[in-house]
Amino acid sequence: SQQGEEDPQALSIQEGENATMNCSYKTSINNLQWYRQNSGRGLVHLILIRSNEREKHSGRLRVTLDTSKKSSSLLITASRAADTASYFCAPGLDNYGQNFVFGPGTRLSVLP
Amino acid sequence: DADVTQTPRNRITKTGKRIMLECSQTKGHDRMYWYRQDPGLGLRLIYYSFDVKDINKGEISDGYSVSRQAQAKFSLSLESAIPNQTALYFCATSDWNGYTFGSGTRLTVV
Numbered sequence: 001s002q003q004g005e006e007d008p009q010a011l012s013i014q015e016g017e018n019a020t021m022n023c024s025y026k027t028s029i030n031n032l033q034w035y036r037q038n039s040g041r042g043l044v045h046l047i048l049i050r051s052n053e054r055e056k057h058s059g060r061l062r063v064t065l066d067t068s069k070k071s072s073s074l075l076i077t078a079s080r081a082a083d084t085a086s087y088f089c090a091p092g093l094d095n096y097g098q099n100f101v102f103g104p105g106t107r108l109s110v111l112p
Numbered sequence: 113d114a115d116v117t118q119t120p121r122n123r124i125t126k127t128g129k130r131i132m133l134e135c136s137q138t139k140g141h142d143r144m145y146w147y148r149q150d151p152g153l154g155l156r157l158i159y160y161s162f163d164v165k166d167i168n169k170g171e172i173s174d175g176y177s178v179s180r181q182a183q184a185k186f187s188l189s190l191e192s193a194i195p196n197q198t199a200l201y202f203c204a205t206s207d208w209n210g211y212t213f214g215s216g217t218r219l220t221v222v
Contacts, residue, residue, distance in 0.1 A: 003154075033210045042116075042202055042213030043155075088154065090211070101171075102147075102155040 003101040004032070004072075004089035012109040019076040021106040023089030024069075031092040032065055032072050036085045037105065043088060046074075079110045115139050118203050118214035125193050125221055133188045133217050135203030141212070144186040146170075146178060147202045149216075155202065161186055193221045 004023045013019050023032070031050045035043040049056045049065045049072065056063045062075040076083055086105040116137045125131050137144065142163045147155040157170030159178040167178060175197060177189045190197055198221045203214040 035211070040200065040216065040218070042215050043204075043211065045210045045212065048210050092210070101157065104152070104154045 003103050004091050006087065006089055006103050006106045008106060009104065010107045010109070012111065013079055015079060015081055015110055015112050017079055019079050019083070019108055019110070021074050021087055021108070023072045023074070023091075025072075025089075025091040026070065027091075027093075029067070029091045029093060032063075033090045033092060034061075034063060034072075034074050035088045035090065035102075037088065038085045043102075046087075048092075076108075079108075081110050081112050084108060084110045114215065115212050116203055116205055116214035118201075118217050120217060121215065122218045123220070125219070127194055127221055129193050131190045131193055131219070133190075133201055133203075133219070135186045135188070135214060137184050137186075137203075137205045137212075139205050139207070139212055140183070141205035141207050142183065143206045144180065145204045145206070145211075146176075146186070146188045147204065148172065149200045149202065158188065158201075190219075190221075193219075195221045197221050 004025050007022045033048045034046045037043045047058045047063050049063050060077045065072045086107050088102050088105040119134045145160045146158040149155050156172050158176050161167050161180045164180050179187050201217045204211045
């Protein structure tokens with residue numbers, strides 16, 4: 001198993017701005033997933049990008065993956081107060097996206 | 113109904129008591145997990161199960177035990193609760209699309 005390292009640890013922006021958070025990992029992966037956690041709630045799956053993909057979009061979310069640099073980024077465009085949450089990346093080691101380990105995440109605060 | 117249901121949602125228990133946290137899922141996934149989250153930290157894996165007959169320890173299994181009663185049910189027990197087991201506990205399932213988490217059980221040991 002391996003842990004994704006999210007950066008920055010905390011991010012504060014104004015509503016309407018874009019938010020970018022990054023994830024680095026150490027070994028080869030099959031895919032990488034991003035999750036959101038609202039305070040005290042369970043993690044919610046946002047998006048999965050496979051190792052043969054470079055970019056993926058889902059609504060206001062854009063995820064990139066650079067396997068040569070072992071890094072991924074999550075961009076949230078036109079952020080809203082409801083996007084305030086912690087965001088976690090999970091490098092997946094097999095077809096099931098198994099990772100087991102989640103890092104401390106990026107705490108995003110979107111100010112109205 | 114939620115895909116992954118955890119009971120209870122909140123529990124306060126005394127030091128030394130045995131407590132069981134229950135998890136059931138309707139996803140039909142074989143793989144199930146128990147995680148613990150402490151304030152400001154990531155999730156740490158307690159136990160995981162790839163099928164009914166397969167149970168594996170995670171990084172912080174000491175003081176915990178699990179039972180996989182069926183494909184849909186995976187329970188976590190604290191044999192003798194201690195205050196530093198106060199945390200938010202999550203059950204999860206997974207398939208090739210990723211994880212599905214329950215809403216969590218907030219456990220306080222006094």
